[in-house]
Amino acid sequence: xxxxxxxxxxxxxxxxxxxxxxxxxxxxxxxxxxxxxxxxxxxxxxxxxxxxxxxxxxxxxxxxxxxxxxxxxxxxxxxxxxxxxxxxxxxxxxxxxxxxxxxxxxxxxxxxxxxxxxxxxxxxxxxxxxxxxxxxxxxxxxxxxxxxxxxxxxxxxxxxxxxxxxxxxxxxxxxxxxxxxxxxxxxxxxxxxxxxxxxxxxxxxxxxxxxxxxxxxxxxxxxxxxxxxxxxxxxxxxxxxxxxxxxxxxxxxxxxxxxxxxxxxxxxxxxxxxxxxxxxxxxxxxxxxxxxxxxxxxxxxxxxxxxxxxxxxxxxxxxxxxxxxxxxxxxxxxxxxxxxxxxxxxxxxxxxxxxxxxxxxxxxxxxxxxxxxxxxxxxxxxxxxxxxxxxxxxxxxxxxxxxxxxxxxxxxxxxxxxxxxxxxxxxxxxxxxxxxxxxxxxxxxxxxxxxxxxxxxxxxxxxxxxxxxxxxxxxxxxxxxxxxxxxxxxxxxxxxxxxxxxxxx
Numbered sequence: 001x002x003x004x005x006x007x008x009x010x011x012x013x014x015x016x017x018x019x020x021x022x023x024x025x026x027x028x029x030x031x032x033x034x035x036x037x038x039x040x041x042x043x044x045x046x047x048x049x050x051x052x053x054x055x056x057x058x059x060x061x062x063x064x065x066x067x068x069x070x071x072x073x074x075x076x077x078x079x080x081x082x083x084x085x086x087x088x089x090x091x092x093x094x095x096x097x098x099x100x101x102x103x104x105x106x107x108x109x110x111x112x113x114x115x116x117x118x119x120x121x122x123x124x125x126x127x128x129x130x131x132x133x134x135x136x137x138x139x140x141x142x143x144x145x146x147x148x149x150x151x152x153x154x155x156x157x158x159x160x161x162x163x164x165x166x167x168x169x170x171x172x173x174x175x176x177x178x179x180x181x182x183x184x185x186x187x188x189x190x191x192x193x194x195x196x197x198x199x200x201x202x203x204x205x206x207x208x209x210x211x212x213x214x215x216x217x218x219x220x221x222x223x224x225x226x227x228x229x230x231x232x233x234x235x236x237x238x239x240x241x242x243x244x245x246x247x248x249x250x251x252x253x254x255x256x257x258x259x260x261x262x263x264x265x266x267x268x269x270x271x272x273x274x275x276x277x278x279x280x281x282x283x284x285x286x287x288x289x290x291x292x293x294x295x296x297x298x299x300x301x302x303x304x305x306x307x308x309x310x311x312x313x314x315x316x317x318x319x320x321x322x323x324x325x326x327x328x329x330x331x332x333x334x335x336x337x338x339x340x341x342x343x344x345x346x347x348x349x350x351x352x353x354x355x356x357x358x359x360x361x362x363x364x365x366x367x368x369x370x371x372x373x374x375x376x377x378x379x380x381x382x383x384x385x386x387x388x389x390x391x392x393x394x395x396x397x398x399x400x401x402x403x404x405x406x407x408x409x410x411x412x413x414x415x416x417x418x419x420x421x422x423x424x425x426x427x428x429x430x431x432x433x434x435x436x437x438x439x440x441x442x443x444x445x446x447x448x449x450x451x452x453x454x455x456x457x458x459x460x461x462x463x464x465x466x467x468x469x470x471x472x473x474x475x476x477x478x479x480x481x482x483x484x485x486x487x488x489x490x491x492x493x494x495x496x497x498x499x500x501x502x503x504x505x
Contacts, residue, residue, distance in 0.1 A: 022108055022112070023108070023112050023115055023116050023119070024116075024119070026108060026112075026113065026116035027115075027116040027117075027119035027120045027122075028120075030090055030116055030117055030120035031119075031120040031121075031122065031123045031124075033090065033120075034083065034086050034087060034090060034120050034121070034123075034124060035123060035124060035127070037082075037086040037089075037090075039082035039085050039086050040079070040082045040083055040086050040124065042082065043078050043079040043081070043082035043083075044079060044127065044131070046075070046078060047075050047076065047078065047079055047128075047131055048131060050075050051075075051131060051134065051135045051138075054071075055135055055138045055139060058071070058139065059139075059373075059375065060374070060375025060376035060378070061142055061143075061144050061375050062142070062144035062145070062146075062317075062373070062374040062375040063139045063140075063142060063144070063145050063146075063147075064145075064146055064147040064218040064313075064372065064373075065136070065139065065140055065145060065146070065147040065148055065149040066147045066148060066149060066150070066218070066219070066220075066221045066224060067147075067215055067218055068135075068136055068139045068140070068149060069136060069149040069150050069153035069154050070153055070212050070213070070215075071135075071212075072132045072135050072136060072153075072154060072156075072157050073153070073156045073157050073160070073210045073212055074210055074212055075157075076128050076131075076132065076156075076157030076158065076160050076161055077160055077164075077209065077210060079124070079128055079161050080160045080161040080163065080164030080165065080209075081164060081185050081188060081189065083121065083124050083161055083164055083165040083168065084164040084165055084167055084168035084181065084184065084185060084188075085168065085181050085182065085185055086168070087117060087120070087121060087165045087168035087169050087172075088168035088169070088171055088172045088180070088181035088184075089172075089178070089181065090117060090120070091113075091114065091117050091168075091169055091172035091173065092172050092176060092177075092178055109251065110250045110251050111247050111248075111250040111251040111252030111257075112252075113250070114169065114173060114246050114247050114249075114250035114252070115247050115252065117169050117246075118166060118169050118243040118246060118247065121161070121162060121165035121166065121169075121243075124161055124165060125158045125159075125161050125162045125165070126158070128157055128158045128161045129155075129157070129158040131157075132154055132157045132158060133154070136149055136154060144317070144320070144374065144375065146313050146314055146316060146317060147218075147220075147221055147313045148221045148313065150221075150226075150228050152228035152229040152231070152232040153226070153228045155232045155235075155236075156209065156210060156228075156231065156232060156235065159209075159232060159235035159236055159239060160209040160210065160235065162235075162236070162239035162240075163209060163235055163238050163239035163242065164188070164209075165239075166239045166240070166242035166243040166246065167184070167242050168181060168184075169242070169243065169246045170242045170243070170245055170246040170249070171184055172246075173246045173249040173250050174249060191208075204276075205279075206227070206231055206234075206272075206275045206276060206279060207234075207272065209235060211226075211231070213226070213352075213353040213354055214353070214354060215353045215354075216353075216354070216355065216356040217347055217348070217355070217356075217371065217372055217373070218372040218373055219292075219347065219349050219352075219353065219372070220292065220311050220312075220313055220349075221313065222288065223285070223288060223289050223292055223349045224352075224353065225278075225281045225282075225285045225289075225352060226278075226353075227274065227275040227277075227278030227279060230270075230271045230272075230274040230275035230278055231271065231275045232271070233267055233268075233270065233271030233274075234267075234268055234270075234271030234272045234275055235271070236267060236271075237264050237265065237266070237267030237268030237269070237270070237271055238264075238268040240260070240264035240267070241261060241264035241265045241267075241268050243264075244257060244260040244261040244264055245261055247260075248261055281352065286350075289349040289350050289352070290350060292311075292347060292349045293347060293348045293349050293350050296311065296345075296346070296347075298310055298311060298344065298345060299311070299312050299315045301315065301318050303318060303319060303322035303325075304322060304325075304326060305338065305339075305340040305341075306322065306325055306340050306341040306342065306343060307340070307341075307342045307343070308321055308322060308343045309342070309343065309344050309345060310345040310370075311345055311347075311372075314345055314372065317374060318343075320374065321343055321370055321382070324379065324382055324383050324386065325341060325343065325368075325386050327383075327416045328383050328386045328387050328390070328412050328413060328416070329341075329386070329390065330416075331411075331412050331415065331416065331464075331468055331471060331472075332387075332390050332412060332471070332472075332475070333471055333472035333473070333474075333475025333476075334472075334475040334476055334479070336390040336391070336475070336479075337472075339366060339390065340366065341366050341367070341368055341386070341389065342364075342366060342367045342368070343367075343368045343369075343370055343386075344362070344367060344368070344369060344370070345369075345370050345371070345372065346359050346369045346370075346371070346442075347359070347371070347372055358443070358444075359371075359442065359443050360443060360444070361394075361395035361396040361398070361399055361443040361444045362394065362395045362396065362443070363394055363395075363396045364394065365393050365394050366389060366393070366394075367389070367394070367395070368382075368385050368386050368389050368395070369385060369395060369442040369443050370382055370385075370442060371442050376426070377426045377427065377440065379417075379423075380413060380414060380417065380423040380424075380426060380427040381427055381440045381441055381442060382442060383412075383413040383414070383417070384409065384410070384413040384414075384427060384439060384440075384441055384446065385398075385441050385442050385443070386412075386413070387408075387409045387410070387412035387413040388401070388409055388441070388446065390412065391405050391408055391409045391412070391479050392405070392409075392479075395443050395444070396444075398444075398446065399443070399444035399445075399446065401446065402447065402449075403481065403482055403483055403484060403485070404452070404478070404483040404484045404485040404486070404487055404488035404489075405478065405479055405480075405481070405483060405488070406446070406447075406448055406449075406452045406456075406485075407452055407455050407456055407459070407478075407485060407488040407489065407492070408471060408478045408479060408488060409446075410424070410439070410448070410452075410456045411456060411459050411460070411467060411471065411492075412471075413427070414427070414456075414460060415459070415460060415464040415467065415468070416464065420460040420464075421433060421457070421460055421461075424456065424457070424460060427439055427440055428440070428448070429445070433453065433457055434450075434453060434454075434457075435450050435453060436448060436449050436450045436453065437453065449485070449497075450497070451485045451486075451496075451497025451498070452485050452497070454497050454498070455485055455488065455489045455492075455494060455495075455496065455497060458489075458494040458495060459492060459494055462494065466493065467492055467493070467494075470491060470492045470493055471492070474491040474492075477491060478491060478492075485497050
């Protein structure tokens, strides 16, 4: 009877010792709820839809992988914000439902439950990594893909989800109020998405999760100069530090937790400091950019009669350039039909990714410039550059063409393409097929008068074979400096312009 009368020790008299198995079981439960929460489901649906919509036609089917890796970073921020909100609400679930006091008799203490919530972020991070890997692989498998991606750049998206999710768990332990997470999401949206954070290529700007520099021209991988590895270390350290801090705030005072806070904070600080130092280009990088802009070390290959020199990453694309050169040259007459050309890839890398400097025209005869982008508008632009050199002899001389030679030049560049009229529209700065316009080119732009546009449009509306015979038969006169647009139209068998062009008067 004494055993019956002796009161049992209260359940809360000693701190329960929870094992790793219980924490992992709760983490699996919370991870499933997190992935099935409405904000996270919607965010991942938007992410996948954006990948499918964008990747089908991105970079006109000719991506440079050193640009693709950065393109995977922005949309995961949306997933991260959704994970932040859902993780915060999950931690506060017991407080909202008034069941917090019931956990006192459970195996798991508050800091154990917080650790489980932090671990529940892992599947969302891995799913984001899967989406990023799928997007990058899709781009890499395109036949026109070139270059090399950076693993550190690809880690930014998943690590952003980890950081935002950990901030959601931490904010729930610091401010036990349901509106806190939505307010934090709004603040992050205002700061990161709307661009009110630090601007410019500065060390301070790299404290934000995503620093997607706008690239006007694709640069070789070794000339990018982005401290991507240090930034990935900074994000990983910041995310882990937020997770460990949440456990510490919840009552986890064990040595492992304190050591985790200290180590992850050290990683974040180390990455943050070193990425800030790596923003400014080193003397070696500056010298390499100067060489690539002025005296590039190109890899040359011969296709047919012509030579094609490109940066090593673009060497597989020389055959594609040769196809365009052959099509344009097959329509030319006289010596231009068999004239060997030298196609040189040229960039101006001295100002980094945000540079937009014009590339000067070449003065050497029979040399043509090609850029680092390809597909879409770049094809008729390059075809126009080839035709300009065949007609005028040099790129510099082609930039001064104002007479009827422009008619022959544009017909050579456009008549062989699948949709010549659409190509005419895309190669002109104002996207028109009427009136005067600037014609885009890898170097100095060309110009078309209203009369020249009318004649070229009539030529492109006729079967190319008839005009092709006339081009070859009258090549010398059509490419003679000073030939008028009216005379060119007469030789080619189409109606001339309604009035003389101003530059011919």
